[in-house]
Amino acid sequence: xxxxxxxxxxxxxxxxxxxxxxxxxxxxxxxxxxxxxxxxxxxxxxxxxxxxxxxxxxxxxxxxxxxxxxxxxxxxxxxxxxxxxxxxxxxxxxxxxxxxxxxxxxxxxxxxxxxxxxxxxxxxxxxxxxxxxxxxxxxxxxxxxxxxxxxxxxxxxxxxxxxxxxxxxxxxxxxxxxxxxxxxxxxxxxxxxxxxxxxxxxxxxxxxxxxxxxxxxxxx
Ligand SMILES: *[C@@H]1O[C@H](CO)[C@@H](O)[C@H](O)[C@H]1NC(C)=O
Ligand SMILES: *[C@@H]1O[C@H](CO)[C@@H](O)[C@H](O)[C@H]1NC(C)=O
Ligand SMILES: *[C@@H]1O[C@H](CO)[C@@H](O)[C@H](O)[C@H]1NC(C)=O
Numbered sequence: 373x374x375x376x377x378x379x380x381x382x383x384x385x386x387x388x389x390x391x392x393x394x395x396x397x398x399x400x401x402x403x404x405x406x407x408x409x410x411x412x413x414x415x416x417x418x419x420x421x422x423x424x425x426x427x428x429x430x431x432x433x434x435x436x437x438x439x440x441x442x443x444x445x446x447x448x449x450x451x452x453x454x455x456x457x458x459x460x461x462x463x464x465x466x467x468x469x470x471x472x473x474x475x476x477x478x479x480x481x482x483x484x485x486x487x488x489x490x491x492x493x494x495x496x497x498x499x500x501x502x503x504x505x506x507x508x509x510x511x512x513x514x515x516x517x518x519x520x521x522x523x524x525x526x527x528x529x530x531x532x533x534x535x536x537x538x539x540x541x542x543x544x545x546x547x548x549x550x551x552x553x554x555x556x557x558x559x560x561x562x563x564x565x566x567x568x569x570x571x572x573x574x575x576x577x578x579x580x581x582x583x584x585x586x587x588x589x590x591x592x
Contacts, residue, residue, distance in 0.1 A: 395421070395475055400515045404484045405522065411466050414477040414494035416511040427498040429467065429477040433459075435490040445479060458487070489519045 400413030418425060428448035432441040433456070444456040445463055449472060452465045459481075466478040477494050496511040 400478075400513075402516055402518060404481070404488065404517055404519050406484055406486055406519050408484060410481045410484050410488075410517075412479050412481060412492055412494075412515055412517070414467075414479075414513045414515070415475060416477070416496045416498075416513065417475055418473070418498070418500070420500070423500045423502060424473065425498055425500040426472040427474040427477075427496050429474060430495045430497070431477075431479060432493045432495070433490060434493075435487060438490065441491075441493060447474070447477065484519055486519050489517055491516050 395415070395417035397415045397417055398413065401411070404410035412431075414429075414431075416427075426449075429446070430443065431445035433444045434441040442456060444454065444459045446453045446455060447465060447467065452463075454460055454463050462482045464480040464482065466480040467476040468474040474496065477496060481488060492515040494513050494515075496509075498509050498511065500507045500509070
């Protein structure tokens with residue numbers, strides 16, 4: 373009962389999110405593999421999708437063990453600019469295309485090095501155009517990036533695999549117990565039937581004997 377209610381709730385929530393529009397804000401991945409490319413995700417949905425707006429994007433980076441953030445990337449009406457030599461020729465825009473109304477500010481790091489481990493922060497500077505005024509907001513998101521030599525599996529995936537085995541083994545044990553139980557029940561039922569049949573016969577003989585005796589007694 374509780375489980376089905378939860379499922380229903382989850383279904384309704386996802387339908388609600390779907391009906392509200394396609395924009396969702398999933399968290400970025402946080403583990404990159406050295407030497408490969410990596411997409412640093414950063415999404416900020418406009419709360420009022422009917423209002424037109426423009427946004428510019430800045431990315432900042434603070435290396436692991438460093439004290440300060442520095443500016444690495446800008447994306448505005450003039451296009452992308454890489455602001456730091458450490459990232460020169462290594463960053464591509466993966467965000468909203470052909471629209472000044474940016475909601476996806478993801479960037480793609482090419483050829484990730486261990487020095488890219490650290491904290492990334494993206495800022496949306498957004499201006500919303502209402503009839504009589506403009507409204508500017510700043511939204512920021514943080515991504516903690518770890519660079520590893522080889523891809524490790526996410527904990528969620530390991531946990532779900534273990535759960536799958538536990539479930540399968542559990543079901544099989546349950547099936548086995550059920551089979552043993554049924555087998556025992558059937559065999560006792562069989563024995564009982566035999567015993568009952570024997571009892572019935574004995575009783576029949578006994579009562580016959582009794583009848584005879586009674587007959588004898590009555591006859592006397
Ligand atoms: C992001 O950009 C990289 C490099 O330009 C490209 O290989 C990759 O397919 C892009 N990914 C997405 C999701 O747009
Ligand atoms: C990636 O970086 C390493 C070391 O920084 C370099 O040796 C290698 O050539 C680079 N690979 C590409 C495809 O740029
Ligand atoms: C990483 O940082 C160290 C120390 O700042 C530097 O010596 C090294 O050349 C850097 N490596 C790369 C691949 O940028």
